[in-house]
Amino acid sequence: MELLYTGKTKDVYSLEDGNYLLKFKDDVTGEDGVFDPGANSVGLTIEGAGRAGLRLTRLFFERLKNEGVPTHYIDSNIEESTMTVMPATVxxxxxxxxxxxxxxxxxxxxxxxxxxxxxxxxxxxxxxxxxxxxxxxxxxxxxxxxxxxxxxxxxxxxxxxxxxxxxxxxxxxxxxxxxxxxxxxxxxxxxxxxxxxxxxxxxxxxxxxxxxxxxxxxxxxxxxxxxx
The missing domain is CATH 3.30.470.20 (ATP-grasp fold, B domain)
Structure with missing residues (x-):
């Protein structure tokens, strides 16, 4: 794996097969120690937040797959707090x-x-x-x-x-x-x-x-x- 990007709440790695691996962190956005999903900086660290975020993400992405909504989701590993996704450009x-x-x-x-x-x-x-x-x-x-x-x-x-x-x-x-x-x-x-x-x-x-x-x-x- 090669580290491509270090983000506020996730790190992004490239895999040998061309896909990406997202590593979920326990950092969340906020200000002055208060969580705010709209904030543009890390405000606090909540133990277990990364794994919790991945569990919920998997739930929703699998529901979206059933609805025929196109996403980058391929697979996930809850224990390692990682999600495998297909490459995309922003x-x-x-x-x-x-x-x-x-x-x-x-x-x-x-x-x-x-x-x-x-x-x-x-x-x-x-x-x-x-x-x-x-x-x-x-x-x-x-x-x-x-x-x-x-x-x-x-x-x-x-x-x-x-x-x-x-x-x-x-x-x-x-x-x-x-x-x-x-x-x-x-x-x-x-x-x-x-x-x-x-x-x-x-x-x-x-x-x-x-x-x-x-x-x-x-x-x-x-x-x-x-x-x-």
Whole structure:
């Protein structure tokens, strides 16, 4: 294995067969020791977070496979906190795509003049640039196309996929009486075909979920979702 990239919450290795290996860490994003899925820096380390994130990711990726949603997922090893994925290229230097069902987090901070905190949103999709120096700025469809990051057709494809995937996650959470407030995805192009696919992970570390009005930490979310 060759280390290709050291990320905030995962390291990426290349394998001899051309696929990639993701090693999940116990680091999570946040600020001042408080977890925040929208933060652009590591805020704290939670023992077991990497393995918990992988367990939940596997659950969702296997459900998406049954739904016919294209992803980079191949296999996983829970004990080693690793996931084998097919190679993909990102759009530009990386995009994050958020689907929001409630006005919380950065959405409420930006639009609080008009939005009530926690008010329902109709699967609102927004795209931000992965740019730590500029605090991951939101970007519009027109700007994405003008800057050569996405075509209009690719934007629409990603938006449709985001709504479909978020709906699958929301449905899975609702089976445990858990409500999804928002979730963050990443997409890329398959290296062999150019098909747009879901990449990265789907875990408690990139979503806000609530039960009985109380926020659920990532480790507890994994426990609630996977308990019989």
């Amino acid at each position: 759009f530009g230097k990386g995009l994050e795509v958020i689907c929001r069902y409630r006005a919380v987090g950065s959405f409420y901070r930006r639009y609080g003049m008009y939005a009530k905190e926690g008010q329902a949103l109709d699967a609102f999709v927004e795209i931000t640039l992965k740019d730590d120096d500029r605090k991951d700025p939101p970007i519009t469809e027109d700007a994405l196309e003008m800057l050569g990051i996405l075509t209009s057709d690719e934007y629409k494809k990603i938006k449709d996929l985001t709504k479909k995937i978020a709906s699958v996650v929301k449905d899975e959470l609702s089976k445990k009486d858990i409500e999804l407030y928002d979730i963050k995805f990443e997409f890329g192009r398959r290296k062999d075909s150019g098909e747009i696919i879901l990449i990265d992970e789907i875990s408690g570390g990139n979503m806000r979920a609530y039960k009985d009005g109380e926020y659920i930490e990532p480790l507890l979310l994994e426990k609630l979702m996977l308990e019989e």
